[in-house]
Each structure stands twice: as structure tokens, then as C-alpha cells.
Amino acid sequence: MTCGGKLSVCSKVAAFLVCFLVSGSFSGVQAQRNKASHVWYFGDKAGLDFNVNPPAVLTNSAMNAFEGTASIADANGKLLFYTDGTTVWNNQHQVMRNGSGLMGSANSAQSCIIVPKPGSQKLFYLFTTDATGRGNGLRYATIDMTEPGGDVVDKNKLLYTPTSEKLTAVLQQNKRDIWVMSHQHGTHTFRSFLVTSSGVGPANEFNLLGGIFPPASEATDAIGCMKFSPDGTKLAVTHRATNTVRLFGFNNENSSIIPFPIAPFAGSLNPGSSPYGVEFSPDNSKLYVSTDAGTKIYQYDLSSNDFATINASKTLIGQANLDPTNPPTNFVGGSLQLAPDGKIYFARPASAHLGVISNPNEKGTASLYIDTAVYLEGRKSMMGLPAFIQSNFTYTYDVSFDINCFGEPSNFAFDAPTSDNPTFMEWNFGDPASGAANTANTLNASHHFSAPGNYTVTFTRHIGNKQETYTITVKILAPPVVDLGPDRWVCPGTEVTLDATTPNATYKWSNGSTSASITTTTPGTYWVDVTIAECTTRDEVKVSNYSLPTVNLGANRELCEGETIELNAFNEGATYLWQDGSTNSTFTVTKAGTYSVEVTSKDGCKKSDEITIVYNPLPIVNLGPDRDICANTTTTLDATQPGMTYKWSTGATSPTITIATAGEYWVTLTSSKGCSATDIIRINHLPLPIVNLGPDETLCSGDTKLLTATFPNSTYLWQDGSTNPTFVVTEAGKYWVDVTNEFGCVVRDEIWLPYLTRPAIALGNDTTLCYGDTLVIGTELPGNIRYEWQDGSTDAFFKVTKPGTYKLKAFNQHCEADDEITVRFKDCIGGLFIPNVITPNGDGLNDVFFIHGLKEDDWELVLYNRWGKEIQRIKNYKNDWAPRSGTTGMFYYLLQHPTTGRSYKGWLEALQ
Structure with missing residues (x-):
């Protein structure tokens, strides 16, 4: 068989052996399933x-x-x-x-x-x-x-x-x-x-x-x-x-x-x-x-x-x-x-x-x-x-592998579906020195070989009634030894040289350099790949900067007169040097000036800072001495100064406030530089006189009312300028009084006293009527007037048909007026009663020449003076004649009815 990264099962027998020799380090020879259906x-x-x-x-x-x-x-x-x-x-x-x-x-x-x-x-x-x-x-x-x-x-x-x-x-x-x-x-x-x-x-x-x-x-x-x-x-x-x-x-x-x-x-x-x-x-x-x-x-x-x-x-x-x-x-x-x-x-x-x-x-x-x-x-x-x-979705049932140099895991895989359930499955890496790690029971396995050298790797599985065994021999090469040393900690800006020099090696650094060493001042993680033959070893080192001390005295400051400030440069384990040679971690400022400190960290890294402090004066504020005011008056507190803002105890922010309530008041003035000062004043209340003219009241015409404002140790001023403790009211109006006590505190009270006019009733003078006559007495007055006659009747008018004294009370709300008249009766000729005296003085009683029993039709009245000269002729007389105002004396009259021929004559005296 040709050497490669995959083993092919050549036959399906109960047990078979495939041998394969792999030398060196392989990258990318691991078989990969086609993922077209993924x-x-x-x-x-x-x-x-x-x-x-x-x-x-x-x-x-x-x-x-x-x-x-x-x-x-x-x-x-x-x-x-x-x-x-x-x-x-x-x-x-x-x-x-x-x-x-x-x-x-x-x-x-x-x-x-x-x-x-x-x-x-x-x-x-x-x-x-x-x-x-x-x-x-x-x-x-x-x-x-x-x-x-x-x-x-x-x-x-x-x-x-x-x-x-x-x-x-x-x-x-x-x-x-x-x-x-x-x-x-x-x-x-x-x-x-x-x-x-x-x-x-x-x-x-x-x-x-x-x-x-x-x-x-x-x-x-x-x-x-x-x-x-x-x-x-x-x-x-x-x-x-x-x-x-x-x-x-x-x-x-x-x-x-x-x-x-x-x-x-x-x-x-x-x-x-x-x-x-x-x-x-x-x-x-x-x-x-x-x-x-x-x-x-x-x-x-x-x-x-x-x-x-x-x-x-x-x-x-x-x-x-x-x-x-x-x-x-x-x-x-x-x-x-x-x-x-x-x-x-x-x-x-x-x-x-x-x-x-x-x-x-x-x-x-x-x-x-x-x-x-x-x-x-x-x-x-x-x-x-x-x-x-x-x-x-078919599987090759092949071994694939990726062999790496010593120190890195080598990877092995068997191409079978996870749904296969073999009764036994084991990788044996031929590396007893690795202990329990020498075997694995999964389709895919990784192994760290315990030392460089040749190893026989076997994969065995039992599935159904079959045992399948695959064997390969691999060579694990020793990688170069690379040691960049421990991680480095330096103060910022310090140069660090990293050296990976190894005989017969090539280099590739994380920054792209291919030299044996590099020098840097930049913190970071640096690695180098050192390659000898087919094995590459990577080492990395982290170059870190110590933290500089945290030194921040803050921005330049402006303080207010009397303030102090503590400058704090504390850093754990650090040492300090202030501008005056002091070595504490803090410095207390009490006057204007420039202050500086150099802080050296426990790692020897230094950092400095400085600050300039300026002092500003406080505002001057004076509300004056405590004040006594009458309880019903106000007083103004004034704290006005240019360029200030204000905060009063009342919450006001104006330069002045007006107050009426006794108590303690304060104001804080703050300058444009933020400096503040406060003053306090006490306001006391003086007692007030007590005055009460009573509630408003409606009087009746002709009534009077006594108003009393008496209070100990006081003076008085009424609306008309009078200064007595009392005042008599005789007419409608608004009345007030100012009462001033011994502390000069003034209290005013006022009262409204309107007048109702009593009803103007006049039943006339006593008179004599003819038997058979009817006299209507009374007048219907405007407004909501209530009437009460002697017999209890309540009409505005009363018909007199018999002799007697007739009385009327008239009420305008609670104001009352009354009058009475005595009427006598006598036998009269022609049914008329002609008076011989009138009093035309405008009092509403017997002011006109009223002929009782006279019907207002065609009667004609002719009047003569005492010398017999005709002074007035009135046709259709209506019982309304009276001499000119102010005229008195004796008059003669002729009363005649042109149609019936009836006539009466006599004399009439006009009195005041």
C-alpha cells in the first residue's frame, strides 16, 4: 500500500490487519468528508x-x-x-x-x-x-x-x-x-x-x-x-x-x-x-x-x-x-x-x-x-x-490521521456514522508510558505521545459479529527547544530584547520578523515559531508594562478664604517627594501657591504632577440687628451686593425679601468665585390692640347706633377724623376706626351700616263722611311692603263704611311705620260732604279739596277769591284742586252739575 493519510478496508472478513508506516509530522492529511449535504x-x-x-x-x-x-x-x-x-x-x-x-x-x-x-x-x-x-x-x-x-x-x-x-x-x-x-x-x-x-x-x-x-x-x-x-x-x-x-x-x-x-x-x-x-x-x-x-x-x-x-x-x-x-x-x-x-x-x-x-x-x-x-x-x-x-451519506470506514511533532497532540479518526453502535471500540497508541491515556474509546481521538520515537497505533472495533483492526506506525519527531524566558514586566518605554537563537533553525515572529531576536518597547504578547526540519516549536512571552503610579492632583483650584485642601498622591507601596521636601502621601494646602509631587511606585516607575491653588475673599453680609415689628405689618430684609447670588432660609434667591412672620431668618451670599458667607436676624412680633365694631347691620330711618372701639392705652382715629373711643351713627355709610396701642401698632376695623326707609304711610286727617259713603284709605307703596290693619287684614287699602278709628302698620323688612285716622259719619244732602278746611302743606294729609261722595263725571267746580273774583274753573272735577304752593286764605266755590242742574256753593279755608 502507498503511504498516505487514509486506510481503505479491502475486505469484510471477521478480522483483518492493515499496516501503514507514517514518518515525520503531517499537516492536512486528515481525511475530510465531503460536506455538500451539510x-x-x-x-x-x-x-x-x-x-x-x-x-x-x-x-x-x-x-x-x-x-x-x-x-x-x-x-x-x-x-x-x-x-x-x-x-x-x-x-x-x-x-x-x-x-x-x-x-x-x-x-x-x-x-x-x-x-x-x-x-x-x-x-x-x-x-x-x-x-x-x-x-x-x-x-x-x-x-x-x-x-x-x-x-x-x-x-x-x-x-x-x-x-x-x-x-x-x-x-x-x-x-x-x-x-x-x-x-x-x-x-x-x-x-x-x-x-x-x-x-x-x-x-x-x-x-x-x-x-x-x-x-x-x-x-x-x-x-x-x-x-x-x-x-x-x-x-x-x-x-x-x-x-x-x-x-x-x-x-x-x-x-x-x-x-x-x-x-x-x-x-x-x-x-x-x-x-x-x-x-x-x-x-x-x-x-x-x-x-x-x-x-x-x-x-x-x-x-x-x-x-x-x-x-x-x-x-x-x-x-x-x-x-x-x-x-x-x-x-x-x-x-x-x-x-x-x-x-x-x-x-x-x-x-x-x-x-x-x-x-x-x-x-x-x-x-x-x-x-x-x-x-x-x-x-x-x-x-x-x-x-x-x-x-x-455512506461512510468509508477508514482511519484518518494527523501526526504532529512531540509535545503536540496527534489526531486520529475513524469514518463511521455516530449511529453505529459497536460493542467495542478502542484506539491503542502503542505508548504504555502515557498510562491510561494510551487508549481511547471514541471514533475521533487525540494523543500526546510521551517521547519522540516510533509508535504502532491500532484501532479495533467489534460490530455485529465482526472484529475490525487497523494498524499504523508513526514516527514522532522532537521539536526544537525554544525559551523566550519568563513574562517581562518593565516600566513604560523600557527596551526589551527577546532572543530565540537556536542552531540550524529558521524563525518567524508574531511581528513578521525572521531574525533570531527582536527588541521592543511596546507591551504585548510576542511569539516565535522556531523550525528545525519538519518540526516547529512556538514559544511566547508577554511583555507588560508596570502601571505608572496614579498621580492626579486635579486641575488648578480656586479656594475661598479660610478653606484648606488635602492633596492626595497615595499609591500602594509608593514613595513621595513634595515641593517642600516632605515625603508623606498627602499634603495640606492652607495658602496660595504651586504644589508638586513625584511618586515612585514599588516597581520603581515614577510619575509627577503639580497644581496651582488661588484663594478668593468671602462676601460681607449684614442684615442688621434683630427687629421688633407689629404682628400685622411686614419688614424687608436687604442683602444686596454686586455680583452675588442669594439663598434665603425661605428658599428665595432675590437680593431682598419681605416677611410678615416672626422667626429667625438667614441669607447666604455666594460670590462669582463660589465663596459664601451667611448672616442671621431675629424678627419679633409686638402685640396688637383688639378692636371689633361688630358685624355689618341694616338700620331703619330715624335710628342711631353707638360704635365702641375702647382698648386700654390706645388712641383712636375715626373715618371723619374724630378721636373719641366711641362714635354715634345717624346716617347710612361705611364707618372705620384705627386703634393705636402704646407700641404704635395699629389695627383697623370697619363696619357697613346701610339704612332702610320706613314706609311713608298717611291715612289723612280725621274726617266726617255721610252715612252711606265709603272711604278707601291707605296707599300701595313700592317695594316689598307688608301691611297690617287694626282688624288684622293685610291689604294696602281699607274700605271705611262706618265710624271709628282705623290703624295701619306698614313694614319694610324690619322697619315699621304706623298711622291712624278717625272717621265720623253724619247725614248729608245729596249724598255729598264738602269740607270747608284744607291744609295744602305737602304732608299727604288733607292737601286737596276732596268732596266726599263726588263721582268723577260732569261736575264743574268754579273757585272765587274772597272779593268774588273767579280764579279758576274746572270741568270734570276730579277731587284734586289745591291753591298754589304757599297760598292760604279764604276761597268761595260753586259746584254744579250741568246735566242735572244740581249745584252747591260755600266757602273753603286753606291753612298751612
């Missing part, structure tokens, strides 16, 4: 990244696919592009140039698959299927990744039509070319296409017997999946019309389909209603089928190669409890897909989770289905998962 995009913007374990959830997808998808990464696991069969997105999640309008369908179970062109790292073929056997058929497009972002240079090239939704691919036996397998809808015909370095080859057609794969032409019969086993020896195909899965052998040299086992009509499995997804275990020994609208997963054990036994091995290993949808949705199934981590993932339709078969190589429920194993972080799984070339 990035998945599917469903409603969901994704997984299998470059880490467990896989990372991706949330950057631009795709929303209901069923099948495909994605591909480069050999290192970096995404190239992904698709749903109608659109292609690049690794920036943008539609690729010419990447829309493909004639596949995102509603096809296996809508698409990506096949790299053999021999090229830039060209890929994208095969697409239509949904439910419609006319678009099986087509392919060419994708060129030469330019960033890629380009669809040729698309929708028809291979045949109609096709079902079933599509899968596997490596040809030469491990270079790829078979793409499809099924023609409505027939029992399968077509395969070999993709080589020359492109997509012609179809290989296989017409199976109808009993092996019965034709089914309904649109829904096209639904379902088809998968190759990872080793390319088996093919499983769903048959929805019969609710079966057909299992075949496959010759991946010439793409012939063989009934499995080699017996006609024997390959029909009956998993249940509506089979949809199918997948093989990594070791090709188990087949998994999803049924019942994506809610159940069954396992078949294929290891017996006996079909009756295989059918009998049917085991329900998973039950999916799907997320509820609104409105409820009946899905047709959920895809199964083998992953790079050796697990099988299940697409739970319209779900925030994926299901996972954790140990797919194990039999029955030991395969361990977990229903909500992967949370998609807000994205959704639908019915499909990405399709891949199934050979990507």
Missing part, C-alpha cells in the same frame, strides 16, 4: 446547518416551499444555492441570475435534486419534477457557479413527460458518475439517467411487470417519494394507489432494477395508509416509511434478506402529534431524509419542529424517534425536506 433549506423559510453538532437552526431563507426542495454546499460545507424546483436562490438568498421560471413545482414530493457535473467544481445540473403527473414532466437546468452568485445558463430541458413526483440519485459504481432515477407516471416504467463529465446521458428504461409495480394513472397516484440506499444497492418506491412500498435491488454499475430479494412480486411492503416518505438507515439495514398523512413512521428490518421476515419486522417507531392549523388541514405526508450526523429527520407538516430518528441503525423502537427534536426558531417545516445524492 446545509439544508426547506419548508416555510426554515433551514439547518450540519457543519456543527448538533445542527444550527438557520432563519435566513428566502424560500417558502410546501413540499420538496434541494440545496447544495461546497466540499467545505459553505452554501452554494438552494431551490424549490421553480426558483433558484444563491448564497446571499437572492434569486440567481435567470433563476426564476423553472417548470418544476414546490408542491411535488421530490420536486428537485442537484447533481454536480463530475470533474467540475463550478457546473451543476438541477433536475425538476412536476406535481401530480402534470405535463411539465422531468426536466433539467444547468447552473454555472463561475461568477459570484451563480447563473442559470440553460433551463427547462425536457427529458420526458409525464413523470411522477419521485426522484432520487446515487453514485455509479465508479464513484465518480451519478445515476438519477425517476418514474414515468401512469406506467410501470422507471427511467434512469447517468450524469458524467460529458453531461446528462440518455435514458435507461426499465419496464417492470405490472405485478411488481402496477400502473396507476390517477393524479394523486403520482404523489410520494423514492430513495436509494446510501450504498446504492437498494431502491424503495412508494405506491400510493395500493398503499404499499416497493423494494428493489439496484445494480449501480448499469442501473438495472432487481426485485428484492431475487423473487418476482416479493418486494411489496404494506406500511399503512398513504405512504409518502421513505429512507434507509446509514448502514443500509433498515427502511423507514412515513404514512397516515404524515403522522406515523414505520421501520422494516432488511438484514434477513427474507421478504416474509422483512414484512413481519414492520414496527411503528414514531407517532407525530402535528401542530394544529386554522383552518384544519389534511396533509398527504411528511418526508424522511438521512443527514450528515447519521440521523434521519422527519418533516412534520406545518410544524415549528422537526422529528428525528436518533439511532436509525438500531432495531425497532431502539431507533428512538423524538417527535419535536428540533425547534425551527419561528420558521416552519412543511411536507418536504431537501433531496441529496444518497451516496453522500
Whole structure:
């Protein structure tokens, strides 16, 4: 065998030995699996990244696919592009140039698959299927990744039509070319296409017997999946019309389909209603089928190669409890897909989770289905998962290794899926001196060899009934000895020389230098790689600066007269030198000047600082002596000075305040330099005289009121200037008095005394009426006047019909007036009573010549003076005549009625 970094198992016997000699130190010879299938995009913007374990959830997808998808990464696991069969997105999640309008369908179970062109790292073929056997058929497009972002240079090239939704691919036996397998809808015909370095080859057609794969032409019969086993020896195909899965052998040299086992009509499995997804275990020994609208997963054990036994091995290993949808949705199934981590993932339709078969190589429920194993972080799984070339999930079962020089770990790995469960697995590094570290029981192992030299490394595992043993011999070289010395601590700016001189060596420093030594004043971590032959030793040293002392006396300061300040330069373990030679860590400043200190740290590093101190005077503030003020007065406190701010005990900030309350008051003045001074004053209250003229009061016309303001040791001043302690009120008005006590404190009180006018009532002079006459006495006065007659009646008027004395009281609120009249009766001629005396003095009593019994109609009154001269003639007399004001004397009258001829004459005396 040729020496290299990988061992190939040449035969599958119970035990075998592979010997391999490795000398020196190797870098990069460790075999690495192709990671083309490590990035998945599917469903409603969901994704997984299998470059880490467990896989990372991706949330950057631009795709929303209901069923099948495909994605591909480069050999290192970096995404190239992904698709749903109608659109292609690049690794920036943008539609690729010419990447829309493909004639596949995102509603096809296996809508698409990506096949790299053999021999090229830039060209890929994208095969697409239509949904439910419609006319678009099986087509392919060419994708060129030469330019960033890629380009669809040729698309929708028809291979045949109609096709079902079933599509899968596997490596040809030469491990270079790829078979793409499809099924023609409505027939029992399968077509395969070999993709080589020359492109997509012609179809290989296989017409199976109808009993092996019965034709089914309904649109829904096209639904379902088809998968190759990872080793390319088996093919499983769903048959929805019969609710079966057909299992075949496959010759991946010439793409012939063989009934499995080699017996006609024997390959029909009956998993249940509506089979949809199918997948093989990594070791090709188990087949998994999803049924019942994506809610159940069954396992078949294929290891017996006996079909009756295989059918009998049917085991329900998973039950999916799907997320509820609104409105409820009946899905047709959920895809199964083998992953790079050796697990099988299940697409739970319209779900925030994926299901996972954790140990797919194990039999029955030991395969361990977990229903909500992967949370998609807000994205959704639908019915499909990405399709891949199934050979990507087969394993080499080879040893790979990375041998390093002494002192560094050498790495060993065995390429097998983690789902393999060997009963025994051990690395023996042939290094007994390493003690318990000489063996390891994992697929990947690292070992620190205990000394330079040759070692025989053996990997052994027991799996099934087989023991496999791999042996290699490695040589561990001694690396050069490099010692840059201990980490260095220096004061800032100090030069440090690092020397790695070693005979016959080459050098590479962290700063790019290739000399044996370097000199620096910059702190940092420095390393050097010293190489002799194939071994490199790296040493590093950290150059650190001691911290300078922390010295900060602060900015220059201005202090106020009387203040002191302590300058503090304290540093743990330091020494100090101040401007005056003192050596304490602190210095107290009491006067203006410049102050400096030099601080030397315990590591010998020095730092200085200085500060200038200026002193400012304090404000002068004087509120004067304490003051006595009358309790009802105010006083102003004045602290005004130029350029000051003020703060009073009252909270005021003005130069002056006016106060009325006794107490202690202070003010603080602060200058523009921040210097403050305070003064305090006491304000005392003198007692006040007590004066109370009483409440306001309404008097009646003619009333008087005595106001009294008497208070001991006081003087008085009334509103009219009088100075007596009392005042007599005789008319309406506002009255006040100022009372001044012996301390000069004045208190004023005032009172409002309005007057109400008593009702002006006049019943007239006593009079004599004729029997049969009626005299109405009284007057209705304006305002709300209340009346009360001698008989208790309350009208404004009273009718007198008989002799007597009649009395009236009238009330204006609480003010009262009264009057009375005596009325006598006598026998009269003609029903008239003519008085002979009147008193026209304006008092409202007997002011006019009133003829009792006179009806106001056509009576005419003629008046003569005492010499018989006519002085006035009044027609239609209305009982209202009186002589001119001030006129008295004797008058003669003639009263006549022109119509009846009645007439009366006599004399009338007018008195004052």
C-alpha cells in the first residue's frame, strides 16, 4: 500500500490487519468528508446547518416551499444555492441570475435534486419534477457557479413527460458518475439517467411487470417519494394507489432494477395508509416509511434478506402529534431524509419542529424517534425536506490521521456514522508510558505521545459479529527547544530584547520578523515559531508594562478664604517627594501657591504632577440687628451686593425679601468665585390692640347706633377724623376706626351700616263722611311692603263704611311705620260732604279739596277769591284742586252739575 493519510478496508472478513508506516509530522492529511449535504433549506423559510453538532437552526431563507426542495454546499460545507424546483436562490438568498421560471413545482414530493457535473467544481445540473403527473414532466437546468452568485445558463430541458413526483440519485459504481432515477407516471416504467463529465446521458428504461409495480394513472397516484440506499444497492418506491412500498435491488454499475430479494412480486411492503416518505438507515439495514398523512413512521428490518421476515419486522417507531392549523388541514405526508450526523429527520407538516430518528441503525423502537427534536426558531417545516445524492451519506470506514511533532497532540479518526453502535471500540497508541491515556474509546481521538520515537497505533472495533483492526506506525519527531524566558514586566518605554537563537533553525515572529531576536518597547504578547526540519516549536512571552503610579492632583483650584485642601498622591507601596521636601502621601494646602509631587511606585516607575491653588475673599453680609415689628405689618430684609447670588432660609434667591412672620431668618451670599458667607436676624412680633365694631347691620330711618372701639392705652382715629373711643351713627355709610396701642401698632376695623326707609304711610286727617259713603284709605307703596290693619287684614287699602278709628302698620323688612285716622259719619244732602278746611302743606294729609261722595263725571267746580273774583274753573272735577304752593286764605266755590242742574256753593279755608 502507498503511504498516505487514509486506510481503505479491502475486505469484510471477521478480522483483518492493515499496516501503514507514517514518518515525520503531517499537516492536512486528515481525511475530510465531503460536506455538500451539510446545509439544508426547506419548508416555510426554515433551514439547518450540519457543519456543527448538533445542527444550527438557520432563519435566513428566502424560500417558502410546501413540499420538496434541494440545496447544495461546497466540499467545505459553505452554501452554494438552494431551490424549490421553480426558483433558484444563491448564497446571499437572492434569486440567481435567470433563476426564476423553472417548470418544476414546490408542491411535488421530490420536486428537485442537484447533481454536480463530475470533474467540475463550478457546473451543476438541477433536475425538476412536476406535481401530480402534470405535463411539465422531468426536466433539467444547468447552473454555472463561475461568477459570484451563480447563473442559470440553460433551463427547462425536457427529458420526458409525464413523470411522477419521485426522484432520487446515487453514485455509479465508479464513484465518480451519478445515476438519477425517476418514474414515468401512469406506467410501470422507471427511467434512469447517468450524469458524467460529458453531461446528462440518455435514458435507461426499465419496464417492470405490472405485478411488481402496477400502473396507476390517477393524479394523486403520482404523489410520494423514492430513495436509494446510501450504498446504492437498494431502491424503495412508494405506491400510493395500493398503499404499499416497493423494494428493489439496484445494480449501480448499469442501473438495472432487481426485485428484492431475487423473487418476482416479493418486494411489496404494506406500511399503512398513504405512504409518502421513505429512507434507509446509514448502514443500509433498515427502511423507514412515513404514512397516515404524515403522522406515523414505520421501520422494516432488511438484514434477513427474507421478504416474509422483512414484512413481519414492520414496527411503528414514531407517532407525530402535528401542530394544529386554522383552518384544519389534511396533509398527504411528511418526508424522511438521512443527514450528515447519521440521523434521519422527519418533516412534520406545518410544524415549528422537526422529528428525528436518533439511532436509525438500531432495531425497532431502539431507533428512538423524538417527535419535536428540533425547534425551527419561528420558521416552519412543511411536507418536504431537501433531496441529496444518497451516496453522500455512506461512510468509508477508514482511519484518518494527523501526526504532529512531540509535545503536540496527534489526531486520529475513524469514518463511521455516530449511529453505529459497536460493542467495542478502542484506539491503542502503542505508548504504555502515557498510562491510561494510551487508549481511547471514541471514533475521533487525540494523543500526546510521551517521547519522540516510533509508535504502532491500532484501532479495533467489534460490530455485529465482526472484529475490525487497523494498524499504523508513526514516527514522532522532537521539536526544537525554544525559551523566550519568563513574562517581562518593565516600566513604560523600557527596551526589551527577546532572543530565540537556536542552531540550524529558521524563525518567524508574531511581528513578521525572521531574525533570531527582536527588541521592543511596546507591551504585548510576542511569539516565535522556531523550525528545525519538519518540526516547529512556538514559544511566547508577554511583555507588560508596570502601571505608572496614579498621580492626579486635579486641575488648578480656586479656594475661598479660610478653606484648606488635602492633596492626595497615595499609591500602594509608593514613595513621595513634595515641593517642600516632605515625603508623606498627602499634603495640606492652607495658602496660595504651586504644589508638586513625584511618586515612585514599588516597581520603581515614577510619575509627577503639580497644581496651582488661588484663594478668593468671602462676601460681607449684614442684615442688621434683630427687629421688633407689629404682628400685622411686614419688614424687608436687604442683602444686596454686586455680583452675588442669594439663598434665603425661605428658599428665595432675590437680593431682598419681605416677611410678615416672626422667626429667625438667614441669607447666604455666594460670590462669582463660589465663596459664601451667611448672616442671621431675629424678627419679633409686638402685640396688637383688639378692636371689633361688630358685624355689618341694616338700620331703619330715624335710628342711631353707638360704635365702641375702647382698648386700654390706645388712641383712636375715626373715618371723619374724630378721636373719641366711641362714635354715634345717624346716617347710612361705611364707618372705620384705627386703634393705636402704646407700641404704635395699629389695627383697623370697619363696619357697613346701610339704612332702610320706613314706609311713608298717611291715612289723612280725621274726617266726617255721610252715612252711606265709603272711604278707601291707605296707599300701595313700592317695594316689598307688608301691611297690617287694626282688624288684622293685610291689604294696602281699607274700605271705611262706618265710624271709628282705623290703624295701619306698614313694614319694610324690619322697619315699621304706623298711622291712624278717625272717621265720623253724619247725614248729608245729596249724598255729598264738602269740607270747608284744607291744609295744602305737602304732608299727604288733607292737601286737596276732596268732596266726599263726588263721582268723577260732569261736575264743574268754579273757585272765587274772597272779593268774588273767579280764579279758576274746572270741568270734570276730579277731587284734586289745591291753591298754589304757599297760598292760604279764604276761597268761595260753586259746584254744579250741568246735566242735572244740581249745584252747591260755600266757602273753603286753606291753612298751612
